[in-house]
Amino acid sequence: MTALIELRAVDHVYGDGGYGLRGCSLAIHAGRRHALLGANGAGKTTLLLHLNGLLRPAAGTLHWQGAPFDYSRAGLAALRRQVGLVFQNPDRQLLSAHVEEDVSFGPLNLGLDEATVRRRVAAALDAVGMREHAQRPVHHLSFGQKKRVCIAGVLAMEPAVLLLDEPMAGLDAPMQEELEELLGLLAAGGVTVVVSTHDIDFAWRWADDFHLMAGGACIGSGPAAALAAQSELLRAAGQRPPLALALHEQLAARGIVPREPVPRSVDALLRTLNLETA
Amino acid sequence: MTALIELRAVDHVYGDGGYGLRGCSLAIHAGRRHALLGANGAGKTTLLLHLNGLLRPAAGTLHWQGAPFDYSRAGLAALRRQVGLVFQNPDRQLLSAHVEEDVSFGPLNLGLDEATVRRRVAAALDAVGMREHAQRPVHHLSFGQKKRVCIAGVLAMEPAVLLLDEPMAGLDAPMQEELEELLGLLAAGGVTVVVSTHDIDFAWRWADDFHLMAGGACIGSGPAAALAAQSELLRAAGQRPPLALALHEQLAARGIVPREPVPRSVDALLRTLNLETA
């Protein structure tokens, strides 16, 4: 199966000569939930900016459904219609101080008629649960609400791929749960979701595929279960094994819980323990 | 024993009439590691700003070693010499061009002579492991390094109390570990450390005392072990019980691990399991 997006040996060089990406190759397959894992400075954000065509590689190529990225004006417009990017900091993304106006920015750039834009804006605000705040000024919103407006602004463009840079950063536990649920719904609705994170427990709970980043390269890519078991590889990407997995291994080895299913969260493990005890 | 800082029924009212704190009472005792736990919007940051005299209560009083806060210019200077505050976002705190220059900001404002300032800056940079970066421009540092420079900037004022607002936010796992170690060293050196966080697993691993915040009030204050067991109270503060504790309870109930000691982290629990297995 052709990957939706593929990077082949991509280099990115900063203005000061440092490398943002170095020989980075990876493939994003359609309809799956992808977690981009790595320490700060590993190149996660730079990679996301490449996927959306905001940066051009110094060497190597990117491909959309097998065809090389077209960096012409029309080509970029077509790419960005398909690949939406939500930045980490809402304050750098929100252009209008008015929620509904900001969400309408992307769809209007697609050249849609007003009625369609209105429909899409309403649907996107519904999807993120911000419909009732449509008329509010952005600076009256909480951080978590701003984040959701950012996501709505990209969803309203109805992209095939949704990229999110550190979406959980700055959110507290209840807000993280809500966002996790939203991302799950979007993925279930057919959107390919790519999330950069340095929280492996969240990645393990949520993602189908892991892409491990270190030093500007992707050092491992594949189904989460396959990669989470390789502790050497994880360590190279600045990660420890997921807690749920490490615990399960210990408990399963002692016969306290069954070998299968492997739990995706410590909570799931706790539930299994409760069942076993009961 | 007189508390180092004490809040008695403190209210804080925002410009728009909303309450930031509402009848908040709590005591910070010297020489202990304090975690301020609560959801976003619970009033953690507002509380920290009060502890340092940056905000004045609309009602209620604050006390330093039993005496009411003195909000005169000289009184505030004396208070801030004793109580240092590290803000969440390093980019907002770091205003000078070079690391050394920024760290010297506080000591210079104390009116110390140049030799003393130099000594303190060097010691503070040593403490956070940034001595070798002393001459670097601030904007070339990584996020984690900036955070450490912020801490050095406050340490150089040699405060008795160090307040940190969400110090772990935005740090990846290895950097979080380093910072945790640094905070431990500072506390061991006699500084009273108060950390606001919404990560209860970190708080449980690190803190001696918990202060649970909800709706602008402190709904529970005391030794971590006593509070971590009260799941109702935790839930009211938007927290679940610490994972290590929940797991330990399950495993101890089944006789897999001993009842004592109660582990402070899942890693510690894993180590116990390994020992038990071996």
Place this chain on the structure above:
Amino acid sequence: MHIMEGFLPPAHALGWTVVSLPFVAWGTRVIGRDLRAHPERRMLLGVAAAFTFLLSALKLPSVTGSSSHPTGVGLGALLFGPMAMIPVGFVVLLFQALLLAHGGLTTLGANVFSMAIVGPFVAFGVFRACVGVGLGRAFAVFLGACLGDLTTYVTTSAQLAWAFPDAVGGFTASFVKFAGIFALTQVPIAISDGLLTMLAANAMQRL
């Protein structure tokens, strides 16, 4: 110090609007052309306007007391050029009228003339002249920002004197009165603005 809403007689309000309008149109045309060549500067002008508004509307702690003051205009003229400060200054003054009730809509023309046209060009001209005759850069920045401020107040005083000439001494006496009253408050502010602009420019060179 801006002239408040409705303070100028209708004929004067209209007159200053007619005087300022071509400048604003000219400035807008110039930046419009510039934006077609460099679309990325659209955001820069927007953020610069917000920065200018902030500086000119903020109450600075323990330095200048609680008066509003045009620091942003002097610094803005040095950073972005006096030409850009016509539309930027226009937007800032409009926002001050709408968001802070400083100045007004009927007096917008008069205030734009003093603060978005005279002030920035004087600040920039003085700065250039000082650098040209070999004075130190820091001093040039100080003097530019300071005189930019002062001429803004002098212009405002002249506008008021022209609208309300003294019954006996006419324009001159009235100008002396207004300039004298405003000088009491505005000269210290102009000096602080010059100082702050200089400190900021120095610090910016190091950042």
Place this chain on the structure above:
Amino acid sequence: MQIEAAAQASRWRDATPTAKALFALAGMTAAACARQPATLAALAGALALVTLLAARVPVRLYLAVLLPPLGFLAVSTLTMLVAVDFNGPHWNPAALPLASMTALRALAMLAALLALTLTTPLPQLLGLLRRLRVPEPLLDLMALCYRMLFVLRQAWDEGLAAQSARLGYSGTRVAWRSLGLLTARLAVQVWQRAAALDQAAQARGYAGTLSFLPAVYPQARRQNTCAAIAGTLLIIAVLAGERA
């Protein structure tokens, strides 16, 4: 920014800005036409009452917003009442009629402006300016300025707090130094934030024009009619008052 907060909370918030602008315009026209102090005083009072009672703007807030312009008014009208000649400055009662007319007209016009700004959030006013065909570059400048105002202000406030926490404002000398650093830091951020915004806009298909969905006001026609009638009545009342 009390005006901003009042506009967001006003009962007239969701009414079309055209109607509110029409009404304010009528108020200003009436003030420009009026020739007698009593008429102007009544007009100012009426406009203030409409804002306070019909649009339900809190009185305290109204007075707080009024305070700075009143300061200007006091200084300027007193200046007009002083004459300067070879005997030095002295009290000149002859200027009283002109001074009081000027002050009352300014108050009436200010009341008209406040009737608009205290009930209309700025984005609505920008939408109105767009319909009035204000040039594109100015409109973009305004939209971005309004958005970034709050972002930069937060950065400024946080920087100020961080400096204060480290005693950056404990003396005059250090206060100047701190303020210079903070201003410089924010000035540098102007370029960084502009570049970041540009990149984020491009990610959403920005091609050089900032377009946003215009707001809809379902009851615009009725509201405009009401405002036009009220405005006409206001002007007629002022003119009639002058004759009587």
